[in-house]
Amino acid sequence: MRDEWPEALTMRYLEAGAGVDTVDGALDAKTVPFAILAQATSGRYRLAYDGRSTEAGPESIVIAPPHRRLTFGHYATDESVMRSRWAHVAFSLWGSIDLWDLVELPRRLDGRAAEIVGESIHALLTDAPGEDPVRRLTRRLQIGATLAEVLITASTPRPEAADIAEGAFQLRPLLRYMQESLADPLDVAQLARVACLSEATLHRRFRQVFGTTPMRYLKRLRLDEAARTLGRTDRTIGAVAEEVGFANPYHFSREFQRAFGMPPRDFRTAASR
CATH class of the missing domain: 1.10.10.60 (Homeodomain-like)
Known part of the structure; x- marks a missing residue:
């Protein structure tokens, strides 16, 4: 059954964005149906959920899981500016099983993993004008696969994941x-x-x-x-x-x-x- 998992995996959502925040300490509370990968290119993020918080500056990526009550804190540099970029990503197994329901995502990525995610977000934000639609789709699928690999490698399988996957397969x-x-x-x-x-x-x-x-x-x-x-x-x-x-x-x-x-x-x- 596990041999079918790669073919059963579908990228359901992949969007990216960037912004500038001039309000130091601004809070953004939300619940979303996708994972958020966010990087403060200047300033820092503070992400809180489930009673714990994680901070990250330009060298790291904060990761927010779906279906949790999230609070993002935006903290500016000495110049009172925070610049950030992010990607929202969702994968499903057999069309409707949220991949992130099967793992516990890390709260932060550092080192090479953070660099790969940062490069991937940058690539999503720099779509070439007039790019052939097929090439663009192929490139986005490759970026999505890269992000999935980084996240799965850094994640911990949930204890119930095997039972959910086996039952869902049936x-x-x-x-x-x-x-x-x-x-x-x-x-x-x-x-x-x-x-x-x-x-x-x-x-x-x-x-x-x-x-x-x-x-x-x-x-x-x-x-x-x-x-x-x-x-x-x-x-x-x-x-x-x-x-x-x-x-x-x-x-x-x-x-x-x-x-x-x-x-x-x-x-x-x-x-x-």
């Missing part, structure tokens, strides 16, 4: 179907038919593997995809909601705020920094 046709059908009005009966399982067995499998119900898992897939779409496109919130299966944009906004701690409009702004 459910992979259903997981792919769920990811490909986010816009459709799915219910448990339909999911059970796709999985060729009874509804009771499907519930039990999801509880054992993911610790939640099939419909709650589907809702997370929908909201994560919506957040990534908001971060990389200018589609209207109503259009994004419809694309991930929410017919009512008000219901979508309420569920989105529960998941990410802010409404979709504010998340779009937060995702760009």
Whole structure:
């Protein structure tokens, strides 16, 4: 089964940005569905989550995991300026298993690993004007693979990772179907038919593997995809909601705020920094 993992891995999200902050000590709190790799090219970052904080200057990279409440502190140099650059990256296994759910990401990278990430972010920020789309896609895939390799090498597998991966492997046709059908009005009966399982067995499998119900898992897939779409496109919130299966944009906004701690409009702004 493990021989299939490389082919099963998909890069779902890769975006980069840079900015200048002139407010020393500015705080940025958010929850996101992707890993954040951030470098202060001048000044320093302080990243806090799960009751611990990590600081990093220009020689290091801070790493923030998805689905945690994060607080970034921005601290300027003596010239009262902080310059930074970052990449947001997400990979999935069999279409819907978040790769970062299987490992404990390091809070900081130093040395050669930090240099590689910094070089990769720089490459993402320097797309050549007029570059052939196929070449650009190939280059981005190569950069994404490099970032994944650095992060996985520096990470620690979670104790439950093997059980999640083994269980998800058995459910992979259903997981792919769920990811490909986010816009459709799915219910448990339909999911059970796709999985060729009874509804009771499907519930039990999801509880054992993911610790939640099939419909709650589907809702997370929908909201994560919506957040990534908001971060990389200018589609209207109503259009994004419809694309991930929410017919009512008000219901979508309420569920989105529960998941990410802010409404979709504010998340779009937060995702760009």
